[in-house]
Every structure is written in C-alpha cells, then in structure tokens.
Amino acid sequence: MNKILIMCLLAFGSSQINTAQSKEDLEKIKTLKVAYFTEHLALSPEEAEKFWPIYNQHETVQIEMYSYMRKNMNHRILKAGELNESEAGDKLSEYLSKKSSEEASLQKMFQALKGVLPAKKALALVHVEEGFRRHLMSLYRKNRNEQRQKKEEEMPKL
Numbered sequence: 001m002n003k004i005l006i007m008c009l010l011a012f013g014s015s016q017i018n019t020a021q022s023k024e025d026l027e028k029i030k031t032l033k034v035a036y037f038t039e040h041l042a043l044s045p046e047e048a049e050k051f052w053p054i055y056n057q058h059e060t061v062q063i064e065m066y067s068y069m070r071k072n073m074n075h076r077i078l079k080a081g082e083l084n085e086s087e088a089g090d091k092l093s094e095y096l097s098k099k100s101s102e103e104a105s106l107q108k109m110f111q112a113l114k115g116v117l118p119a120k121k122a123l124a125l126v127h128v129e130e131g132f133r134r135h136l137m138s139l140y141r142k143n144r145n146e147q148r149q150k151k152e153e154e155m156p157k158l
Helices: 002-041 045-078 085-114 119-154
Strands: none
Touching: 002 045, 002 119, 045 085, 085 119
16 A cells, blocks of 8 residues: 555656656746747847737647647547548548638737738748747757767766
C-alpha cells in the first residue's frame, strides 16, 4: 500500500514539475518571440503597443485550433479506414470547417493589422513567423547537442 502511495506521489509530483517547467519554457519562448518579431519587423514602440494585442489574439485562436485538432482529429484521420463513409464524411466536414476557421482568423488578423502597420511590415510578418520557427528550432538543436556533449563528458571512459 505504501509503495503504491509513494508511486502515486512521485508520478503526481513529476507531472507538476513538468507542468511548471513547461510554463517556464512557454514564457521563455514568448519572450524570445517578442524580441525576434520586434527586431525583425523593426516595430516602433507605438506599433508594438498596437501590434501585440492583435497578434496575441490570433495566436490564442491558433493554439486553441491546434489543440482541438490534435485532441479530436488527428487520431480520427489516421483511423479513417475504420470509419464508415458517413462518419468519414462528417469528420472531413469537421476538419474543413476548422481549417476554414483558421484561415478566417488569419484574414481577420491581417485586416486588423492594416490599420496598425504599414503594408510592408504586415506582409513581412509571414516571413518573420517562419524565421522565428527556424530560429527556435536551431536553438533547440543547439541545446540538445550541448546536453548530449555534457552527458558524453560525464560518462566514464572505457
């Protein structure tokens, strides 16, 4: 009984640590994103003040849609062979509806940005978003390689 209790506490504690770490990581990413976007879009303080609420709202919608698709659609799409034609049609309609909503959110954001940023900066946002993803992945790879090297250095030589 005590072993089970200890295992449950350890599992719960480690999940809490992972959640806290995840929140810290998300905050770090958000900070990097703000700096990267501000620098690469050359946002003035006034532009940044108006830009970020619009962008954050769009990003929230994107995250919600990604979470929904991940939880509700991806495994269903993979198991499409197990669905009958009617169920598959329903899932396809649901998928297309969500993709339409995602596109509408993007259009809404760019419409709102028209009044806030010059067209060149609004258009550059597409490139800057992709550049940030690449930058983030390179930071991830660099960190992962450093962790591997550290582990290799700590391992005893045979």
